[in-house]
Amino acid sequence: MTTIKTKSGLIFSMMLIVLFCMSACHPKKNVEPEPDGKTNIPMGTFMFHLHTYIDDNEVDAYNIVYTTTDGRKISLSTAQLYISEIQLVKADNSIVDISKKIILKVLETETYLAGDVPVGNYKNIRFKVGLNPTTNALYPPTRSDSVILSKPEMWFGATSQPDGYVFLNVQGKIDTTFDASGAIAQMQPFSYKIGTNANYKQVIMPNKNFTVEEGQVAFGHIMIDYSKLFNGVTLNQSTNLFVTTTADNATPLAKTIVNNIPSLFIFE
Amino acid sequence: MRYYKITYVVSFIILSYSCTYDVAEPVIVCKTPDTISFGRDIIPILNAECNTNGCHSGNSPSGGLNLEQAFAYKELMKSGSGYIDTVITKYSVLYAQMNSKSNPMPPKGKLDACKIDLVFKWIQQRAKNN
Numbered sequence: 001m002t003t004i005k006t007k008s009g010l011i012f013s014m015m016l017i018v019l020f021c022m023s024a025c026h027p028k029k030n031v032e033p034e035p036d037g038k039t040n041i042p043m044g045t046f047m048f049h050l051h052t053y054i055d056d057n058e059v060d061a062y063n064i065v066y067t068t069t070d071g072r073k074i075s076l077s078t079a080q081l082y083i084s085e086i087q088l089v090k091a092d093n094s095i096v097d098i099s100k101k102i103i104l105k106v107l108e109t110e111t112y113l114a115g116d117v118p119v120g121n122y123k124n125i126r127f128k129v130g131l132n133p134t135t136n137a138l139y140p141p142t143r144s145d146s147v148i149l150s151k152p153e154m155w156f157g158a159t160s161q162p163d164g165y166v167f168l169n170v171q172g173k174i175d176t177t178f179d180a181s182g183a184i185a186q187m188q189p190f191s192y193k194i195g196t197n198a199n200y201k202q203v204i205m206p207n208k209n210f211t212v213e214e215g216q217v218a219f220g221h222i223m224i225d226y227s228k229l230f231n232g233v234t235l236n237q238s239t240n241l242f243v244t245t246t247a248d249n250a251t252p253l254a255k256t257i258v259n260n261i262p263s264l265f266i267f268e
Numbered sequence: 269m270r271y272y273k274i275t276y277v278v279s280f281i282i283l284s285y286s287c288t289y290d291v292a293e294p295v296i297v298c299k300t301p302d303t304i305s306f307g308r309d310i311i312p313i314l315n316a317e318c319n320t321n322g323c324h325s326g327n328s329p330s331g332g333l334n335l336e337q338a339f340a341y342k343e344l345m346k347s348g349s350g351y352i353d354t355v356i357t358k359y360s361v362l363y364a365q366m367n368s369k370s371n372p373m374p375p376k377g378k379l380d381a382c383k384i385d386l387v388f389k390w391i392q393q394r395a396k397n398n
Contacts, residue, residue, distance in 0.1 A: 049350060049361055051332065058332040111350025111361060121370075211370035217358050218368065221331070268331055 044212035072180035076172040089124035104148040130167030130200040176235040190241040221268035298382035304390035
């Protein structure tokens with residue numbers, strides 16, 4: 001009789017323990033798949049804060065003459081470019097794609113929404129300057145986000161086809177003297193319209209850690225220094241001041257300018 | 269009797285491992301006024317935390333943003349700059365940087381929650397120059 005009581009008591013005690021332990025368990029937060037099959041991962045927002053610069057000078061408006069540290073005078077009358085294929089690299093090297101987003105960076109606007117991304121620690125930002133070949137072959141009205149593609153100044157022709165879009169359009173005036181000693185009145189006009197699929201250029205920013213928190217916004221603060229476009233360009237040859245057609249985009253001059261594009265982007 | 273002792277010892281060990289406790293966030297009560305004044309509430313924060321020497325002041329302010337009292341409002345409200353977004357408050361660069369975990373402004377560390385709350389509510393209230 002005593003043995004039965006002892007065993008019953010033991011079983012009762014064990015059941016109590018099991019119930020108590022189960023009540024102590026917490027479900028893991030936000031890992032249940034949603035009905036559409038997506039995982040309900042906590043998200044934050046990533047945005048760009050993009051400043052337009054000429055060397056050390058932030059460009060406040062068009063047609064203002066800025067002087068570089070080398071003494072060369074430059075003014076801009078147009079400065080805009082497409083950013084696409086945005087990727088964020090997490091600290092564990094996994095990649096978060098925001099590849100559907102296309103940004104048209106213009107002088108007048110500095111903040112741009114990239115998209116919602118999973119919370120966590122990130123270390124790198126990558127993107128391309130230009131539009132992927134599929135988008136580059138489209139007429140603007142065929143896309144829902146055609147507003148930013150419907151910019152005539154970003155077409156090579158009367159419309160975006162058959163030549164495609166201008167990926168980077170930078171125009172203005174520059175001192176073309178060899179020793180950068182020219183006066184403002186001597187500055188020469190330049191026009192660089194970079195495009196074509198061959199010139200779709202990858203930009204990989206240097207590693208810089210940042211954190212995206214749930215429901216919060218993380219900014220990537222980047223300066224775009226257009227003076228760097230001229231690195232390696234012999235300015236006192238007038239033919240080097242214009243890249244305006246798709247044919248021009250196949251020249252060594254265009255290649256030099258395109259290869260300068262990644263150096264334009266500098267963390268603030 | 270021996271089974272009971274063993275049971276209780278095992279129970280104690282299991283419970284010790286299974287229990288967790290939540291660290292309660294300290295409850296901060298901010299005495300935020302109903303209407304935020306740029307001059308009374310925001311400028312003192314900028315003066316104390318942002319426009320100190322070498323930062324957002326002088327001829328070459330950090331990030332090209334001068335937050336000295338005489339310039340702050342105009343600079344923050346500069347069209348297209350994004351420092352203030354009265355439509356989606358959290359998109360405001362000013363607020364997002366103050367609230368940033370990895371890259372807070374000021375860089376010495378996040379301001380206390382009440383100061384950040386003041387800035388957030390000032391923007392929510394259309395960021396008036398009052």
